[in-house]
Amino acid sequence: MFLSINNVQKSFPNQGKTEQVLRDINLNIEKGEFVSLLGPSGCGKSTVLNIIAGLLRPSEGELYLDNQQITKPGNDRGMVFQQAALFPWLSVEENVMFPLKKIMKKQEARETAQKYLQLVQLSAYANHSPHELSGGMQQRVAIARALAMSPRVLLMDEPFGALDEQTRIRLHDELERIWVETKKTIIFVTHSIQEAIKLSDRIIVMGTQPGRILQDIPIDIERPREKHLQQMAQYEEQIMKLLKNEIDKVAEEELKYAVSN
Amino acid sequence: MQLAIKRILFFIGLFALWELAIWIFSIPPVILPSPTTVFSSLFESLADGSLLKDLRASFSRLLIGLSIALIIGVLLGILLAKFKTADETLGSLILALQSIPSIVWLPLAIMWFGLNEKAVIFIVVLGGTIVMTINMRTGIKNVQPLYTKAAQTMGSTGIDLFFRVILPASVPYAVTGTRLAWAFAWRALMAGELLSSGPGLGYTLKYASDFGRMDMVMAIMVVIGVIGVTVDILIFQRIEKKVMIKWGLEQKEAA
Numbered sequence: 001m002f003l004s005i006n007n008v009q010k011s012f013p014n015q016g017k018t019e020q021v022l023r024d025i026n027l028n029i030e031k032g033e034f035v036s037l038l039g040p041s042g043c044g045k046s047t048v049l050n051i052i053a054g055l056l057r058p059s060e061g062e063l064y065l066d067n068q069q070i071t072k073p074g075n076d077r078g079m080v081f082q083q084a085a086l087f088p089w090l091s092v093e094e095n096v097m098f099p100l101k102k103i104m105k106k107q108e109a110r111e112t113a114q115k116y117l118q119l120v121q122l123s124a125y126a127n128h129s130p131h132e133l134s135g136g137m138q139q140r141v142a143i144a145r146a147l148a149m150s151p152r153v154l155l156m157d158e159p160f161g162a163l164d165e166q167t168r169i170r171l172h173d174e175l176e177r178i179w180v181e182t183k184k185t186i187i188f189v190t191h192s193i194q195e196a197i198k199l200s201d202r203i204i205v206m207g208t209q210p211g212r213i214l215q216d217i218p219i220d221i222e223r224p225r226e227k228h229l230q231q232m233a234q235y236e237e238q239i240m241k242l243l244k245n246e247i248d249k250v251a252e253e254e255l256k257y258a259v260s261n
Numbered sequence: 262m263q264l265a266i267k268r269i270l271f272f273i274g275l276f277a278l279w280e281l282a283i284w285i286f287s288i289p290p291v292i293l294p295s296p297t298t299v300f301s302s303l304f305e306s307l308a309d310g311s312l313l314k315d316l317r318a319s320f321s322r323l324l325i326g327l328s329i330a331l332i333i334g335v336l337l338g339i340l341l342a343k344f345k346t347a348d349e350t351l352g353s354l355i356l357a358l359q360s361i362p363s364i365v366w367l368p369l370a371i372m373w374f375g376l377n378e379k380a381v382i383f384i385v386v387l388g389g390t391i392v393m394t395i396n397m398r399t400g401i402k403n404v405q406p407l408y409t410k411a412a413q414t415m416g417s418t419g420i421d422l423f424f425r426v427i428l429p430a431s432v433p434y435a436v437t438g439t440r441l442a443w444a445f446a447w448r449a450l451m452a453g454e455l456l457s458s459g460p461g462l463g464y465t466l467k468y469a470s471d472f473g474r475m476d477m478v479m480a481i482m483v484v485i486g487v488i489g490v491t492v493d494i495l496i497f498q499r500i501e502k503k504v505m506i507k508w509g510l511e512q513k514e515a516a
């Protein structure tokens with residue numbers, strides 16, 4: 001198995017008590033798969049991703065990437081956040097070169113950066129400052145930066161969440177093309193059902209309180225998927241039903257909280 | 262443009278009123294010199310080169326003092342931000358020192374260094390160091406966690422993370438710290454020169470006052486004020502603005 005997550009639990013201290021955020025997370029992901037984590041807000045999607053990235057340690061359980069245990073962050077796992085997190089003191093090209101500094105010579109790093117900027121179609125902006133780019137362009141640079149260090153897995157935490165609808169749709173196509181070209185394994189966090197169906201080979205639907213995996217749904221639709229709207233709608237309905245209970249649960253919890261205060 | 266016109270009109274009006282008041286109430290020049298005499302002694306000191314000499318002396322002290330202050334401030338700020346124990350102990354001392362105007366150290370400084378250049382530079386260093394330290398500490402503590410997280414996922418840790426991410430990310434605070442350090446150092450320098458030995462702007466001011474040349478005193482006050490404002494606006498505020506925009510902390514004004 002390429003990436004395996006075994007019996008991961010995660011608790012956070014919360015006002016003196018420990019609150020369980022993730023329960024019994026078991027997940028196996030094949031090389032080259034595009035997997036989405038889908039679920040209501042607060043169900044622990046980001047926490048799962050941060051644990052895979054090594055930014056958080058699980059309270060219990062283990063993770064393995066190519067049979068190597070994950071214990072800390074490393075450049076074998078690239079991450080793209082909701083905010084582009086580009087470094088403002090570096091140019092676009094220098095940002096993409098950032099992870100390459102220790103693994104290759106400067107000239108080679110520059111050529112690699114150029115190659116990945118081409119992949120996201122932003123070569124013309126190599127010498128710009130990040131603040132001169134639109135949000136969508138910044139996010140594409142962040143993708144180029146994460147890919148430039150040739151990670152084995154690309155982790156994406158609602159990478160298009162802060163963008164407008166048109167830009168998001170364009171970037172879906174772009175991400176799909178990049179995925180086909182690079183054959184990367186991608187783990188993609190989203191709370192948009194359509195986004196997940198459009199992009200993923202598999203959708204891991206998560207429930208909340210505590211965060212856990214509800215169902216693992218393979219999406220069996222030919223790509224490009226825009227031509228199969230019928231099938232997409234069916235999946236959407238199925239997932240909608242599944243999540244309805246969860247969303248009700250969140251709303252109920254909110255209500256209880258509001259009443260008790 | 263309108264702003265400039267408003268300001269020019271304001272100052273012309275102010276000087277006219279001032280001149281008029283002196284003429285109407287026949288105020289003697291040792292109490293308040295008239296603007297015309299102030300400006301004529303300003304030109305006089307410009308013409309005979311004494312002003313330039315004073316400026317050069319003052320600025321060389323300032324540059325030495327400020328440079329030392331900035332270096333110490335950056336290092337201390339890093340120390341306080343990175344080591345909790347240092348922050349809890351040395352940090353509290355620095356906060357306490359902040360409320361003491363640096364000029365009150367002059368008697369001690371004169372005992373340590375003698376009535377000379379060094380004592381004044383010491384006051385300037387003290388004046389600049391503390392604000393720089395405090396700003397640098399805040400800057401390093403306030404680096405967005407997103408930057409450090411992103412860097413970590415790209416394999417950057419420890420010293421590498423510090424020099425390539427934390428330090429550059431805190432540049433906006435360092436710039437603000439430098440600007441404030443300049444302002445404090447400039448005030449400290451003038452106070453120090455006033456009470457110490459020459460040459461220098463402060464010293465000449467004191468000298469003029471001993472001879473009752475209030476027109477000269479005010480001329481030097483004008484120079485001190487103009488330099489203070491000009492350096493702040495022309496150099497520091499510009500740099501600060503550019504950095505803020507580049508670091509995404511401030512939006513560009515809509516054109």
Ligand SMILES: Nc1ncnc2c1ncn2[C@@H]1O[C@H](COP(=O)(O)OP(=O)(O)OP(=O)(O)O)[C@@H](O)[C@H]1O
Nearest residue numbers: 012013014021040041042043044045046047048191
């Ligand atoms: N550092 C932390 N300390 C305490 N609790 C935390 C911490 N990080 C996350 N949590 C809690 O864990 C739960 C899951 O958070 P997480 O950010 O993983 O959710 P999410 O599914 O990504 O939500 P969203 O869709 O809103 O981003 C939340 O209830 C949150 O309050």
Ligand SMILES: [Mg+2]
Nearest residue numbers: 045046047157
């Ligand atoms: Mg999240």
